[in-house]
Structures are given as structure tokens and as C-alpha cells.
Amino acid sequence: MNKKIAIIGLPMDLGQSRRGVDMGPSAIRYAGAIERLQGLHLEVEDLGDISVQREAQTTDATNLKNLSQVVQANSKLAEMVDRTVTKGVFPLVFGGDHSIAIGTLAGISKHYQNLGVIWYDAHGDLNTEETSPSGNIHGMPLAASLGMGHDSLTKLHGYVPKVKPENIVVIGARSLDPGERELIREKGIRVYTMHEIDRLGMPRVMEDAINYLKERTDGVHLSLDLDGLDPSEAPGVGTPVLGGLTYRESHLAMEMLAEADIITSAEFVEVNPILDDKNKTASMAVGLMGSLFGEKLK
Ligand SMILES: NC(=[NH2+])NCCC[C@H](N)C(=O)O
Numbered sequence: 362m363n364k365k366i367a368i369i370g371l372p373m374d375l376g377q378s379r380r381g382v383d384m385g386p387s388a389i390r391y392a393g394a395i396e397r398l399q400g401l402h403l404e405v406e407d408l409g410d411i412s413v414q415r416e417a418q419t420t421d422a423t424n425l426k427n428l429s430q431v432v433q434a435n436s437k438l439a440e441m442v443d444r445t446v447t448k449g450v451f452p453l454v455f456g457g458d459h460s461i462a463i464g465t466l467a468g469i470s471k472h473y474q475n476l477g478v479i480w481y482d483a484h485g486d487l488n489t490e491e492t493s494p495s496g497n498i499h500g501m502p503l504a505a506s507l508g509m510g511h512d513s514l515t516k517l518h519g520y521v522p523k524v525k526p527e528n529i530v531v532i533g534a535r536s537l538d539p540g541e542r543e544l545i546r547e548k549g550i551r552v553y554t555m556h557e558i559d560r561l562g563m564p565r566v567m568e569d570a571i572n573y574l575k576e577r578t579d580g581v582h583l584s585l586d587l588d589g590l591d592p593s594e595a596p597g598v599g600t601p602v603l604g605g606l607t608y609r610e611s612h613l614a615m616e617m618l619a620e621a622d623i624i625t626s627a628e629f630v631e632v633n634p635i636l637d638d639k640n641k642t643a644s645m646a647v648g649l650m651g652s653l654f655g656e657k658l659k
């Protein structure tokens with residue numbers, strides 16, 4: 362794995378309806394992310410937070426909430442991530458709601474022929490403005506990256522699509538809207554729902570996912586939504602869904618990714634310190650980061 366890491370924060374909550382995820386980057390830093398990575402002898406540079414314009418520049422003539430602000434913030438993120446990858450540095454992005462994956466993927470994907478994506482999440486985030494039950498853009502980033510949805514989201518950073526359906530693996534899904542299920546079926550996206558994880562166990566699921574991606578991709582982005590974890594352990598998220606992954610399973614998943622050495626960029630999103638219990642969810646994000654970057658007990 363790349364020894365040089367650049368941290369980029371995007372303190373944005375405009376892709377969903379609850380205040381608080383804009384404080385995610387501070388909470389993750391406060392939980393000791395940088396020290397943890399430095400402890401692994403990695404060279405870490407914190408590029409700070411991207412500024413977010415809260416007021417709309419134009420009135421959006423769509424049912425997508427805060428579209429112009431989300432596009433503006435994501436365009437800045439795409440620029441920064443693009444520059445980071447160009448320098449040969451590993452981009453590590455702290456959110457913010459999950460709509461920021463649109464910008465992260467836009468900045469990364471042009472550097473690869475076949476970028477793989479691991480979407481670690483309770484949700485598919487495969488809605489478009491037609492299928493979304495909420496109008497919240499954080500439920501749309503994976504669809505947008507596939508080239509589906511509103512033009513200003515799909516065309517962000519100047520090219521479409523960012524990922525191919527066969528290069529995506531979703532892990533931990535347990536809340537999928539009807540339109541998302543249809544898209545998964547239609548595009549043949551590989552999804553390990555909680556059902557497969559319970560039946561096969563995390564070791565087998567990760568082994569499968571890693572082998573699958575290794576065969577077809579030349580880089581893999583990890584997009585980790587903390588609501589993939591069970592809310593009893595990770596309460597600091599805006600859209601909790603019961604029946605989720607444990608912290609232990611998630612650690613194992615990260616350790617297996619570290620061993621396979623396939624991850625080339627990552628983001629940790631949806632940490633909401635206002636809903637959290639003593640910064641526990643942010644601390645879990647940091648713990649998982651440790652494992653992802655090769656922390657070992659012996
Ligand atoms: N990144 C997330 N937490 N996404 C939750 C999405 C929830 C729901 N599917 C929606 O479209 O509104």
C-alpha cells in the first residue's frame with residue numbers, strides 16, 4: 362500500500378436531511394485518525410477541510426435537495442482528489458454525508474482503466490431523482506457514478522461514467538428501495554446483503570469479493586458508510602438500519618483488504634457526532650482505518 366496519505370475533509374450535510382454529519386471530519390480527527398496512521402509509519406499530510414457554501418447560487422428546478430451546493434462542494438473535492446492521485450499519494454477522504462462519494466470517485470476514476478469500488482453500507486445508494494423516496498442526494502452517489510441520474514451529478518469533473526457496474530461490490534446491504542433493486546438486477550451488480558454475510562460468514566464474503574475485484578480491476582476504492590455497522594455499536598449515523606455488521610466483522614474485513622493489498626483510495630462517511638455516544642462511531646472509523654492500513658497485533 363501507498364505509504365503517503367493525504368487526508369481531505371468535506372464537512373457537508375446537504376446530501377441528507379439531518380444536521381450534524383458536517384461535523385464528521387472534526388470528530389474523526391478528534392478520535393485520533395492522524396496519530397493512528399502516523400503510528401503505522403505512514404507519511405500523513407492533512408490537507409484540511411473543503412469549504413462548503415450553504416446557500417444555493419441558483420434555484421434548483423428539481424426535487425433533488427440542495428443540488429447546486431452538493432455539486433459545488435463535490436467539484437472542489439474532485440479537483441483535490443485528482444491532484445492527490447496525480448502526485449502518487451493515497452487519498453483518504455472524511456465525510457460528510459455519502460453524496461461526497463460523487464466527488465471522490467470523479468477525482469480518482471480517470472486515473473484507472475477499471476476502477477473497482479467496495480461500497481460498505483446498509484444502503485445501495487443507487488437511487489436517481491426518479492426512484493428516490495427522499496430527494497436526498499446521499500442516496501444517489503453510486504447511481505450517479507454509474508452515469509445514472511441528474512446530469513450535473515453524472516457529468517461532475519467532466520466525464521461519464523466513473524465506474525462500471527461489474528466493478529462494484531456492495532457489502533452489508535439491508536435497506537434497498539424498489540428502484541435500487543431493479544437497477545442491481547438490470548446491471549448485474551454484485552451485492553452481498555446481510556443474508557449472504559450471515560450464511561457464508563465475513564471471511565468467505567471478503568475472500569470472494571477480493572478475488573472478484575482482483576481479476577478485473579487495476580485499483581479499488583473503499584467507500585465506507587458507518588451505517589453499514591449495526592446501530593447498537595455505531596449509533597452516530599443519520600440513517601441507521603437494524604441488523605447490521607459488527608465492529609469485529611468490519612475489522613476483519615479491513616484486515617483482509619490490507620492483506621490483499623488492493624485498496625488505492627478510501628473514504629469514511631456519514632459520521633454524525635450529534636447523534637453519537639461519546640464519539641464512539643468516529644472512534645470506530647479510526648479503528649477500522651488502522652486495520653485497513655495494516656495495523657497488526659502480532
Ligand atoms: N448514504 C446513506 N446513508 N444513504 C441512505 C439512503 C436512504 C434511502 N435509500 C434514500 O434514498 O433516501
Ligand SMILES: [Mn+2]
Pocket residue numbers: 459482484486499586
Ligand atoms: Mn451510504
Ligand SMILES: [Mn+2]
Pocket residue numbers: 482483484586588589600
Ligand atoms: Mn448508508
